[in-house]
Amino acid sequence: MGETEMDTTIARREELSDGVVRITLKRGDDRRFPTWLPGAHVDLVLEADLVRQYSLCSDPEDRSTLEVAVLREPCSRGGSAYVHDKLLPGDSVRIRGPRNHFPLIDAAEYLFIAGGIGITPILPMVRGIAQSEKPWRLFYGGRSRTSMPFLADLIDRHGDHVDIRAQDEAGLLDLDTALGAPREGVAIYCCGPEGLLKAVEERCRLWPPGALHVERFAPKVADPAARAASFQLELARSGQTLTVPANRTIVDVMDEAGITVPVSCREGTCGTCETAVLAGAPDHRDSILTEDERAANDVMFVCVSRSNTDVLRIDR
Template sequence: MFRMRVARRALVADGVLELVLLPVDGERVPEWTPGAHVGLTLGEGLVRHYSLCGEPTDDHFRLAILREPESRGGSVFVHDSLAEGDVLTVEAPRNHFPLVPDAPEYVFVAGGIGVTPLLPMIEEVERVGATWRLEYGGRTRASMAYHEELTTRYPSRVRVHPQDEVGLMPLAEILADRDRGVAVYCCGPGPLIEAVEKECGAQGIGDLHFERFSAQAPVALDTDCEFEVVLAVSGQTVPVPVGCTILEAVEKAGVPADSSCRDGTCGTCEVGVLEGRPDHRDFILTDAEKETGDTMLICISRSCSDRLVLDL
């Protein structure tokens, strides 16, 4: 954790507020890589995670935050209560959406505020001279943050698709005839991600990376069973009944555990798995990471075995 001051706030699109945060007390900006996000403590202990959309070489953090119609408190606080000069507690950057190096081509697909983690990726691939394109969709032009900046700087590489003007993005056209080594990066609403997943499958594109800002519908729990977790640090055994998450069970047992979103989208609660087979239900870990089973997110995932031993 470290402290940062709100140096500037400005609307950059309808409902989208840009924040520039500067470190205080002589602290340095922590290192980060394209795709990273940070957690902000807002109000009375409310922690929310937002993508970094500046450049890793900046001496500040830049964030763009959408005022969510169904906000759980975070975006409303940022838009209505956070003022220039306020000091926030900020979690160190985490990156569960890293940019793979040396792809023959990068295709970025953004929906609305999902453009934010893609901006530093675009700067990086442009810096190294890679081939790339951005397909950027939104409800209206006025709601699409940074679209003028992007189309002005990269007129031949960026296409915008305001839904009220042209309808939905033509994903079949966007992803057709791509080289097998193309890396597709997608961030935006759940329906867009699911449509890109489906189209990549149809086109035989296997190198797909995506990040969700909110969880999908909860996983059905009618087949869940009770299991137990052993906390390797203390040796304590904690039962996890049906209808209770590992995180909730551990907290009830009086054991502190890092957490934030509690819906499998931020990665704060990730812990090591020493024994047992997790039932992964998060939206962070890759298929390969889930198959290995070395870590899990205890806010939402359960167990396929009767017993898990966690590095906790």
């Protein structure tokens, strides 16, 4: 299935907190956006070779607009700097999606943990769960209160369910208290900087399988022990067999052979290049799939992942 692409206009721009700007997108002729669910993100096609993914933080029930909040990264590769310095109300921007690799599952109880800009995909989840009668709690940390977007709104609307921890006032989030003892029926959703994600993952090792759901804005650090070898790539649809050398990606080898694969991030975080696996065992190097999804070995992301077997057959 091809990617959904559409032209939008910047309807509003607002400074939310230190270094964070919210961009509101609108379609022409008051057309509605496609249906989306909490956890979804879109690609902003800022320039032909500058495409970045941002989580949707607006209300899924209001499809007249889409909203993203973007942190200015000090070591920006161009995306956040472009959004902050160049996108103004009235400007046009093409988007792809929405796409969702961080879906909200049904559970008896919810625990949300967010660090800084990691609140963006969690915000629509909180809005939806707050309308239910299910127990939930949000633990939200940041460098300072002035750096934490949506803070006042969360306190005003859901103060009894929200624990705030500004690092300059009280240090890091107390994850041991936030998580408590492992228990059944709890869905844990976490998004934020890598240090927070790794700390939560470590504490959730004894929780029931599938309890923890994380979303990364940056790729995981590569495993130095990962298999480094060439392999044969069989393409089921085209009938071609290609050799993928140890120093090249599947996407690049396929592109050279004239097989086009939609790509965006090229670092295993956006999900654009998701591909079905028909035979063989992928070497999953993405930052998207859960452990259960990796074990199933039925899909992979060909911009970064490789093969643990000498031959890998995919649906391309």
